[in-house]
Amino acid sequence: MRITDHTDGLTITANDVTIAEYRLGGEIDAVNTPKPHFHPLRTLSGAQVTDFAPEDHPWHQGLQFAFPRVGDHNLWGGGTYFGPDEGYKIVADQGRIAHQRWEQRANEGADVGWTEQLDWIGHNGEPLVAETRTIAVRASGASNAGWILDLTAELSNSTSEALTLATPAQRGRADGGYGGLFLRLAEGFVPGTLTGESGEITASGARSRTMILSGTTGAGDSVTLGLAFADTEPVGDQAWLYRFEDFPAIGWAGAYENAFTIPVAGSLELRHRLAIYDGVVDVDAVSADLAL
Template sequence: MRIEPAVLRLGDRTVAEYVWCPELPAAAAPRPYLHPVRTMAGTVVTALKPTSHLHHLGASIAVADIDGHNFWGSRTFVEGHGPAWLNNHGTQEHVRWAQRTPSRLRHSLRWLSIDREQLLTERRTWSARPVDAGVWALTCEFDLTNSTARTLRIQSPAAVGRAGAGFGGFFWRAPSGPGECRVAATSGDSTDAIHGSRSPWLAVSAPAGEQSWWTLVFIAASPQTRDDRWFLRTRDYIGVGSALSWESPLMLPPDATLRRRIVVAVADGLLPPDRAAALAAELAT
């Protein structure tokens, strides 16, 4: 039986739908996700299961490798070999709601290996608030706690030899528009300058049609999150992530907790970099 998504609303507008109990194949690393996310004018700014990447699920928390278990989906990058299909996909399961209101969704989850070992417990919050007539802010906060008796190794494919593949953590798959997208951050205004950099914010704008654009401003809204690097891909598809690890694994001892906070300004139109920077300064706190 299909379970209806939880929704985030601002006034009479549904700005996001949260699929908290998804029906997905094991190879997708089943997990809750936000889709569709919409601007105030109704433009959809997430993409779900595109043909080339069926494991990309709107906005979600996804990690390529936790102690050898794949919570990202699709193939696993194996050092010295490359991408390989392994029987190692994990699942994120909803446990209980702590809060469920039109503007705030807070729940607990457990991260299970394919053999049902509980690796992590999580508290996750999605919240929405208006900014102005054409902008609203989505906040994602998550705490991951090691629930095993051993130190967990959390790593990206970059940590085992896939150059530049520092993905894993908060990840947003955006729709590709009919033309070139534009990017900006304090580290530069090109994908090469931003990918792998640390910046307080990162803006991506893309055309939604011949005469309309959307802009997403991703804001690292805590000291720990600002220390993470940005994953940015604009060739072939638009994907943005705040990476928990890059070349080196993140080692999480037993009972230890990692916390991250990302705010996304969801805007209609093509925002200039100075406006993105101002939004980042306003929303970071």
């Protein structure tokens, strides 16, 4: 694998196939919250898995890490949810997540990746969170058809008060706990069976450390995805939030019902894994790759 620079971030190739581009988000308008993100993500054969800024949700940007409420600020993009009666409204509360610098890079080899520093900034320029983000990419250890992406985010409170990371769920939206790592799938994605640690997953909000699904992209490519929370994630509120009927997306919903709180001078570490494969891959093989 190899990492190379481009004008707005980094490109990751495997055997000369571009499997991922990491973009710093400079082209995103203020309402949709500029933020670093991965797009496109592809299988080893080049089948595209992600979508970017679709018309129905232009603040969905490939694979992204953000929260709808960071204190009094919207770091997700689009409208802010004000409750079941008022719904979503676009108000001037959007901030941004800004890349500051690369700390470490492993540009070539069986394992590649980087560590970077980012600042989460409020709608009036207030510093909210200092993030250390670590990305690691490697080939699957269980199937020659896939590769694995790990994203670890250490979030440190930059304010002088306890800071809440919240979702629309805390304002009364049913199945509204999206926030954190979020995957917008390519248009036309059709899922097959969703499997968790205890068997089939049948509804959004399922509790499981892992989720595995095979499906077909809008271009007709068969793919398998494996998703996992790290065991060190705060226990008790992890859920898989997903949509397929109106648009295809999956969220690692770490604050599905209850908000995170980062104390003054404190920090919170969240770890996630995504495995991407060509074709239909055996559940046991994917599970082996998802062991964190």
